[in-house]
Amino acid sequence: MRKIAILYLLGALLVSGCVRDEFDTTRVVEGAAARISLKITLPVMGGGTDTRAVSADVEKRLDNLFVLVFDGGGKIVTRHRYTAQTGASLSSLLIDTRSGKGHTLCFVANVKDGMDSQLMALTSYNALKGLLVTATELNLGQSTDVPLIMTAIMENVNVQEGANSISNPVQLQFLAAKVTLTLVDNTPDTQEVTIIGWDVQDAPTRSYLFPDDSKDANPNPETAGADKDEYWLTTGVDYPFEEEDKQAGTATQTLYVFENRRGGRIPRALPADPDEQYSNMGLNDKDSRGKAWYKPKRATAIVVTAMHKADLVTRQIKAFIYLGQDNHSDYNIRRGHHYTFTVTVNGLNEIKIDSNVDFLVGDFLVDHGDNLTMDAHPDFRPMRIQAPKGTATMEILDSQGRTYDDPSGFDATWLKISPLNLMYHQVKQPGNIWQQDADPDSKFVRPKYIPHKSVRAKLASKGGWNAIPAGKDDDDEMTFADATHRMCYKITDIPFTEVTVTAQTLYVYADDFPVRDGTRNARVRFTYHKDGDAPDKLGVMIFDITQRGYVSFYLDDSHPDAGLYILNEDGTPSNVKRKTVVERFHEYRIMMNPGIPARVQYTGGVRWGFSRTRLYNKPDFFRNGKYMTANAVYNDVVRNGNEPTEFGKRTDSYREMYGNSNTDQGSNVNTIDPIPPYTGSNSGAPYYYPDPEERDIYHPIFRTSAARYCHEKNRDLNGDGIIDDSEAYWYLPSAHELIMWGIAGVMRDRNANLSSSESNNATAQIRSVYMTAYDEPVIAYHNKYSQAFVRCFRELEKTITK
Structure with a gap:
């Protein structure tokens, strides 16, 4: 049975433990060179038999560790990023820092690319405590080879000059909670249940990186004006169960969710329809059948969709399984905990545990991805x-x-x-x-x-x-x-x-x-x-x-000053001004395809590729995004009036293709190679689609490189299999275009490294624009083989101005 790995909001997987430790109570010299030695202890996410979205060894694997040291006043002293080398371990560390009294040591394990830049930008302990991890920064649907994020804190540490040793090991904890759901079909032989899939309802899209025992990241949804749909994720994809045994009548799914402390039941009048009531129904009855009725606002549920056939009538069923510490009254999901639920279906309205059932009479069902709202x-x-x-x-x-x-x-x-x-x-x-x-x-x-x-x-x-x-x-x-x-x-x-x-x-x-x-x-x-x-x-x-429609960063699209001058090949301004606009949505973070594993269609970003190649090295590379995009996709671009032309028409026009994650090409997490020739199975006639379960596949949205991602936003209008220069309006913007957008402050990507279309050097990095919701955009760099955010631009028009 194929394994469907849905790592919901996978990218944050640790709770922080607080440990008080002092090396010495004597006088501490401030600011002298110091070295700390300590050991790291890994957590365990619950016990018992279950299926796993990631295997046990991967779940707690330690690939990298970010260590931040703050002084007694909460200011940053040093920060280090440790990476596990082949055959090496991060279980013991030597941390070079500065001496001082009352230091705080903070640890974040398995840091993802987007989080790297946020941690590097922090200057205070208070800022770290307020750091939010959001769905845009996490890896929903990532590969099962990606380990979980973990965190820990050590407070009030006196660091002496020279060598220091901490005897108590640092205990890492997962940020997310783990949920294992088992569905058991116990209906009579005269009935039939066909499981369509599962979704989540009201799962938090934000969490503090480090725990705040007083509150969750999302405001209390019961507070007037505080509740926003963007804080919560409700999907409608009908994800397949990762394990389904039709003969035994069971289906099992494991996923990871952020903490959501919603408390217990809330008072509510009994249903008006007597048929919706059960015997002795009441607020404090501890009956699993009441968990759906008495739920607080935004309680997290798993929604199972199925078809139930009995007496020649087929009904579409949606069963709502509300999560929490028990099956009847608690709606709290806490980080680092493992929750298991067994849901037994005895009949249409005989579902044990904590479910609520909606159904419609009918023999067919239509489902789709996260939404039916399309971009410009x-x-x-x-x-x-x-x-x-x-x-x-x-x-x-x-x-x-x-x-x-x-x-x-x-x-x-x-x-x-x-x-x-x-x-x-x-x-x-x-x-x-x-x-x-x-x-x-x-x-x-x-x-x-x-x-x-x-x-x-x-x-x-x-x-x-x-x-x-x-x-x-x-x-x-x-x-x-x-x-x-x-x-x-x-x-x-x-x-x-x-x-x-x-x-x-x-x-x-x-x-x-x-x-x-x-x-x-x-x-x-x-x-x-x-x-x-x-x-x-x-x-x-x-x-x-x-x-x-598109998003514009001009006050007036028709204003003659709107746009940027295209540069000539030597870097001098041409007499042509290009006016560009922006797409609305990150499609690589949308679950588009019902029934296809989420790990191959939802990503935290897109890779740039070409780590061994400098594709272009002329002075206009930081301005002419449209030309640079075509040049990163094809090897036969002809420059005509500073525009890319004639590309894509030869049988060997394509440059090599790259996947979008560090594990697309195998187990080496730092691979920089293009995807190899595909040797897996395909769907056969008439379409010959590659098997989505195969690791080494290409997909122009979900498993691709930055320039191709934006180039494929265009459509082959005449159906000849080629996106030629007359059809290519959308492209990966240049660094200057990204900066212009950032300065305008329209629809910013919070705390994002945004890829540009230029190749900064042949071997390591790509220029990008680091952008936050509050600060001015700045030029930054990220590795070509790491994931980054992408916004695609469209050429609206060109005007000759002089």
């Missing part, structure tokens, strides 16, 4: 249909609920649907006419497709798409079989051939939306007919789709 660039969202034997139809409705053929009009021409995933590159197959005519060493290529007829009309002089099958020119509406490589408004006859529930995933595509702060809306309607039912007995589900 050409965007997409997968939507998965799950149903037993029958057929389904998927179609676009406009903002007024009209279909494409409505005589009164249709304003959702900016949306299309297809069975083809354009954003998941394919494994190259010899001679395949539906794949890009390229053969890069990685073996990954873009698919080809036939654009919708409205696009073909606009691009008639360009062409480039494959021959249209006879009689299939009109693609407003097509059957699923005919729509394999097409873009449509409506797809019919989507097949479900098994008696049990199976799935089909289709994709919704939005066009580029270059409108400042714009919003446009449409809907997707699914209709399902089950085999054997009357023709008019249909299941219908409708979903709202939203697309947002």
